[in-house]
Amino acid sequence: MKGTYELGFMIAPWARTAWELDNNKKGFDAIIMAAGSLMARYSQKVGCITNPDKDFLVAVDDLMSLDTLFWAAAKSKDTRMHEAALCHAKTSQRYHVRADHSTATVVVFDPENGDINRGYADGSCWSRGQAWAITGFAQTYQWTKDSSFLETSKACADYFVEHLPATAIPSWDFQAPGNGTQPTDTIAAIIASYGMLLIHEIETAAGRPSVYLEHALKIIEAVCAFHVNDPVQFVSARDSIETASLGSSSYQEMIAADMENGAKTIFNGATMNNHKFAPCRWANQGLVYADYFSLLVGNKLFDMGISVRPLLSLSGHSISA
Template sequence: MTINSSNGAVAEVRLVTSSRGIRDGSHKWQTDEKFSRQNGDVMYSGIPDNIAMSHESLLDTLYSSKVYAKIWNVASQALTKSQPPVLHPEYTKPGGTEYVYRELDFWTSGFFPGSLYLLLERERRYKSTVLNWAPDTTITPHQMQLEFACKWWTVNLHQNAYLATTHDLGFMIFPWAQKAWELNRDQDAYDTIIQASETLASRYVARVGAIRSWDTCITKRYAFTDPQKDFLLVIDNMMNLDMLFWAASELNDKEMYQIAVNHARTTQQFHVRKDFSTTHLTVFDPDTGALKSKLTNQGFNDNSSWTRGQAWAIAGFMQTYNWTQDISFLETAQSCADYFWGQLPANGIPLWDFNAPKDIQQPPDTSAAVVASYGMLLMHEALIGRNQPSAYFDRALHILKGVCSIHLNMPDEFVVSLSKIDTAEMASDNSQHEVRVRHGNGIPETILGGATINNYEFAPRRWANHGLVYADYYFLLAGNKLLEMDSMESATKNAI
């Protein structure tokens, strides 16, 4: 990689970026990507890193108590109820502020409790780092309150492990149950993951070599209503393999492992195009395994690149590589990420579809942005582990900076209400106080705006430019991945 300095000198450099270098902007360069400086802006593939946010400000934003307060504001509303939640937040309406809720068996039900568990992970594993990177996090609810909220919001979700009508069990179960097991050794959560994985594997059809995504699908343009005639497969399904691989590893189940590998290979073959954009939906003959058609269900058209689908491919193939160490999955993830990066506008925020007409204003999709950034962090980690050059750490940060600079909603904040309690000895105890959220009128309940569930013109219903629960979840997950990378680097240095 060449750097053109201010005096015209050219140098070959490589980039090895760790999360420790984020705060002060210090990086080691180890990449073969074209790089130059123009007017003080770092340029990658024509995209200037001129977003008005420093590395320090990014960390302050990612780990601020104001982000915690957004999640706690919604979570605490359920804690005074007589029964645990059976409805879970999904999205805010375009222009709206309050969450719209869905039934517990809807595919997004696992993301909000998953967000709670990500906050708990920060408390348990990375508290000192978070305090160092975002000093305003000293005032938050007691950890035991957060632990209770995690349990309260998930007690009704275990039953979803038996849902044999969906491929989304990885989304519905793994975001919270994996953390419940890792952090608490929660046996119920462990059993739920195993059951959900067995249920998911039961949707595998050997002739196709994949796990069935949807049983039916109806739009204003086409309808698939008979699973005996049509096998539907979507790119999103790559993200559910992580749970399947995890369970296969725990059980030493070679058949389950092979199901996940076969699914990834089928997706790789039929969903990834020659230019490494991706097809959203493929339809197969379930009896012969023959491909019948390639369509979109949420993108601009059948041949376009729906950006969240592209992001699912990046993260999903990276997760699959991490489990299999099959270099082809890493290469596919890289190529999909390079395509994604090459289509981004300068601000780092993808539109909902890379091929949507540019002559009219198109809505963004921050959920695609944060999923892709998470996948790029996984990619950077894998490449550095292989002693290969990586530009993906800085790409991930560029995207996160864009999201934080443009689509961060107005904050909530924690406030402390002090109370004075008289004791029997006529003394006073001033140590008791309540931590609550100050949530202003007209402020959205989500951390981020600018997400787009579905803007396909033939969709039964279209939502664009709004808050979305899984945009917030992957925003938090990317933050936790940075914390994990920093922790691993520290442990390695201490061992040396």
């Protein structure tokens, strides 16, 4: 697991919360260990963190691990770690973001000299990758106050909004033929919305006008209106419960969620992959990324004093107090 580019946002969601809310030392240690693992894969020649195998492949997703690295650097006062995260962000800013502010999914470097070996020359723009860029560069700005990262985040967000279909829910790839008829990716929608909320907070805190709250709410409303799964049904069953007395047991009515017939995620409409070389095309799925980032979006809206009740009511499900 230590070799995955998703390490930062596999560990930080639970570990940082455990430390900040409950002062859980295991959570703190887990983040520091994860950051150390990321640092072990940092190349000064390339200026990025990745898996330095035969090809040094850097995905736009890697931006989402930088928040973990910056956090660990701040807590441990490790300037080398901070500089590595900053350098990775600058390298990604230079090579993943195109002139029109669309993003390449991956760039492959030569680990010996840092030269580019291969990129996505066809101009394809994976919508989830674009969402990673919006959020990742906004988070990097929050840590560095380097205005170029904020401008890049905003430009990537503008591209995202400009290429949305009328439904306001992105296709899995903005450049796939028939944008608007391709499978959707609600994960991209929710992540991009979260990034836009970060941009809005930054802009308004500086006394500048912002259109990004409006954009984010439009996307969130569309996802809530069309892609919330039906609630899981609860079923009653009679099950045997062992007691402290050896050899004795009792029966008790149990309430359990019917996970076989019910949805396992909050949202549907996500696309794992749909490209022609994929061994298995997975579209209109429920994936945990959308659920997790929807919680971040909800918490952020609460922090901003915006009620999520009207948004959730669009799903047609009742909302308890």
